[in-house]
Amino acid sequence: MESIVLTAAIGFGVLWLWSGRFGFLSKIPGPPSPSWIYGNMRELVLAENYGDYEFKWQEKYGMVYKVRGCFGKDRLMVSDPAALKYILSDTAIFARSDQQQRVVRELIGEKTMFYVHGKFPSNSPFFLLIPVTGADHRRLRNIMNPAFSATYIRALPPIFKKVAHRLIENWDTVQESQPSGEPMDIFHSLHDATLDAIGEGTCHYMIDNALFRTLASTRSKLGIITDALIPLVPTFLLRATLHLPTQAFRLLQKNKAIASRVSDDLLKSRMETLKMGDESGRDLLSVLVKANMSDNSAGRMTYEEFSQQIPSVVIAGQETTANTIAWALYELAKNPEYQEQVRQEIATKLTAGEPSFSDLDGLIYLNAFMKEVLRVYAGLPISERQATRDTVLPLSQPIITTTGESINEIPIEKGQHIAVAISAYNKSASVWGEDALEFKPSRWINGGVPAGNAVGPYANLLTFLGGARVCIGWRFAITEIQVILSELIRHFTFALPQDSDICCNVALTIVPVTKSTGSTSLPLIVTRVE
Template identity: 35%
Template sequence: MDHLVTVLAFALLCLLYAALRARNRAVLADLPGPRPESFLMGNLAELHKEEAGKADFRYQAEFGGVARIKAPFGVDMLWICDPKALQYIYQTSGYNFPKQPERRVLSGLMGDHGLTWAEGETHKRQRKVMLPAFGSPEAKALLPVFDHYAEQVTLKWREIIEGSPDQTAVLNVIKLIAPATLDAIGEAAFDYKLGCMENSENELAQAYSSLVAGIFSSPSKSKLFWISVAHYIPMRVAEWLYANLPGKGLDKARQNKRAAHTVARQLLDSKSEALLQSKGSRDVMSIIVRANTSENEKTKLADDEMIAQMRTIMLAGQETGSNTLSFALYELARNPHYQERLRVEIRTMEQAIRERNGITFTASDFDGMPFLQAFVREVLRYHPAVPHNYRQAAKDDVIPLSKPIRTLSGKIVDEIPIPKGTRVTLSLAAYNREKDIWGEDAHVFNPERFLNFSGKRGPTVGVFANILTFSGGIHACIGWRLAILELQSFLVQLVSNFEFGLTEELKRLRRENALVMVPTLEGEPEKGVQLPLKISFAAQC
């Protein structure tokens, strides 16, 4: 009897695949796209196992802004980097292109049912409560926190270099930066001192150490296959499987959840008590707790949702911050003339600060440093922390295109009708290299583009400098202002004090696709994230 039920369930699944494939094929079959590796794997392996962006750039060069790609069992999906199509999906359509359910399950694994998991009315309600904590004045008020931890990194690196024979050391910068960015987000977001820099044995520090890379980098084909076909499993079932199945990566995620929940519950209690005593602080969570109390019972966040936001903020703030800063230092090492130009600008601003009897940089000082602004923008464009977003059509729809494409049958079309349920991979990596937006040298790291360009190319897509690294529309990264301030603060401190050079190992640098983009070295996946740079003291004027 059990065997019969299994056979019938499998047959039903096959019929479902066949029906979906036939429906999608009727609409999407005429679109060009890359040849799939196999019927079982489709294009998943090349898109997710290669270095982040490599397959995207091939698709972009061969097919333009849109291509038909294959999921397992020959199911058609869309790959998109066309600016007008992205604007339509992110900005115009709102919640008509929700996140794919299998991707929401992964978000839940890393951040519970927080903002990156939520959709529709739940997402709207959560974002409304959280928005007051992420405005420009609120972000600027937290700059001293970032400055403090940038100084702590500087002191630690100075100590290491002073103890080196030739006053030069090779440091795996991402491993040394990650505890500082976690400490910074802990204090900025929660007014809580995690102490990760002082104590690497700290449970929370260990729980976040190489978290995303440890779970998602170098995924096997079987893992990619099951993530994709989980699309057809009810979300509650998929979440139960992730919560209970054995596996090294899943164990790491569960360890992170336990450690983060312990701290998050303590923080929620202390913030709520402080608010009752009218002692609320200016950290992110205090503002969210205060905003939540003003909501009515139907719209306010429950305790488990508040805890989920804490976990989401810690993950997003730590992973993307440390990775982006590491790639920024790599580009300075790779381009010494940019490093020197940035250092000259920093020295000039340091002199201006002394002349006004100031002590440290302000957000306005950062705004007054044009090359710093250009360099930060170019790092975010060239090294997007998240290479892809994943959506699906909630209804039959028609997506407009910036440039017409030629279909396989020879038609020239400037819009694409897609059926309800079609899965869409939005390529942030390829959009950030779109030549119509960024110029013919879009595949070259060149901060000058943000100094020389006046005006606007293409539709508005991204929330910052029209770069899509922070996503766009209703799902844009809520903490993008904090992220930029943190990056600027650390860059100014580190470039002011140190000179960065390349190492031989960096010839094997991989931009690893692990949901977020992380630096690793070819042939050494077991060592996790690596970005070794040669560091010495910068000349002081």
């Protein structure tokens, strides 16, 4: 009996691994795969600088091509605007991949807005039955949207300015304790600052930095294999693994427990305020607590849903924003002239008082620079999707198949993995021109950027994705970056140490890594402006 079950399981596994190998996708061109185990994944995610291979593949094969994943599974890399719009518009056809869904469910829970969607891709041998639908995602977004609207975000610059000044004090203290001109690692303190900004900007609450430490670490060969195997591992085994006593898993469990305790405290204290009749709060916490107390089923949020949204927002918004500011300071350190131009602009256009929305919008050089950072250093370079049913992907430009046909659309089979190539879209020559790979803030001033027909919500960038799952916090992030960057540039100059050897690695988001030490860090020479 045992041998029958074993043979059936192996047969099923082999079938699953080989499924799709002879479909239409076999005609889509792409780079040769150097390994059956890793496919092209090592080139994709372990490149010394993110995109070393990917951007060349895009140049050679165009905006839709095929790469091989682990164990021979094909995936489609997509940066074609028409295809992207189609993929991002309908979460019922293109859901997050089963690998991502399982990780999110174990790390946060199945009520987080990252998790809820339509049908689940069901070609995985252990596919899950999810008791929620796309309607739950829409309901959660509708409840949360007012706390991320332009009207609410307009109130945030003073909060972000306070956060920036705490960071400035922190850097002053570090500077006093070290010889002048010595490099200072700014990476981790930026993460603490963006955690403060999210806590105060969404809940008027200071999240304890010492407790909620970032998990940023880079990817490894083992991580690639683990990612590929996750959809195949039974849930009980996955849960048991996450409780293994390794440093990373302990930190993960601790963060989860803290997030749940913080949510409890927040709910209780804000409920008290509301019961006392103060309904004036418009921040995310007030919006969520009011929804939890609501009698109207369309606008109601259960306690479980409430407690999983706060950690989701922190996870989504802390690292992405901190890394973007880190890359901005790195580029300023590389471009001393542009840095001085931005500093002059801030000195003449921003008073020492509270910056308003329109003051921030009027900073031409700072905004051009920020857009270029968001374009070149898209925080999340790839987002995975999986088709929940057979469909046809439209293309804005025809591609030539390996059999020589010119095609304007690609048939997609249920279960197909799609990589939404965010960073590649932002660097595509057909969208941004021949100098797309260069870091060039002036393109935003001289009118060299595409107008209209945007895929993403801001400046035609895909950095915040687009469609139904567009980043809910994109306005929050833009305002936060504008305020924190302008205060840091006003108070400090930034220069690269002589032996600087920073690489751009991918963890989940893209992080600066010092090549000689292998550590996630960004040492810069930071000097007070007198």
